[in-house]
Amino acid sequence: MTPANDIEVLASDRPGEAHAIRRTVFVEEQGVSEPVEFDDRDGAARHFVARVGSDAAGTARVRLVDADTAKVERVAVLPEFRGRGVGDAVMRAAHEYARNENRSRALLHAQTRVAEFYESLGYESLGPVDDETGIPHVEMVLAL
Known part of the structure; x- marks a missing residue:
């Protein structure tokens, strides 16, 4: 697929559209249970939704965990939008938010099958x- 040129990423403290994407990717596609996926941390996070045209295509949430660190979590792109730059766009928005909140690093817990994607953004394995939840993960960090 070719990259989408019309990607817009919006931030919100309300995770409605983000939940729909996460339900499709994590619950339906990967078999994560809803109580695990939809935890009590959603209320303390900033949610980002990437749109391609009028379609919600990808999401991430960011929590400010300490004075230096923003934790990027629940990054998901719907299958039909993968390989089109949606993940890059949502991660850029997450990093910009973290920088604007004066955080010096971004931390994430990546599924190993997509660790290479995060490495392409400058993340290093810790x-x-x-x-x-039965899925191999690795902790990664990025200096902002």
Whole structure:
């Protein structure tokens, strides 16, 4: 697929559209249980939704976890929009938000199958692979 030129990323403290994308990707596609996916941290996060034209296509949430660190979580792109720059766009928005909140680093817990994507954005692995809900993950960090 070719990159979409009409990607817009909007931020919100209300996760409605983000939840729909996460339900499709994490619950339906990957088998994560709803109580695990939709945790009590949603209320303390800024949610980003990437739109391609009028379609919600991808999402991420960002939590400000300490004076230096923003944690990027629940990054998901709907299958029909993968490979079109949606993930890049939502991550750029998350990083911009973290910088604007004076955070010096972004932390995430990446599924190992997409760790290469985060490495392409400058993230570095911090340690060994661990299991989260039956899916291998690795902690990664990016200096902002």
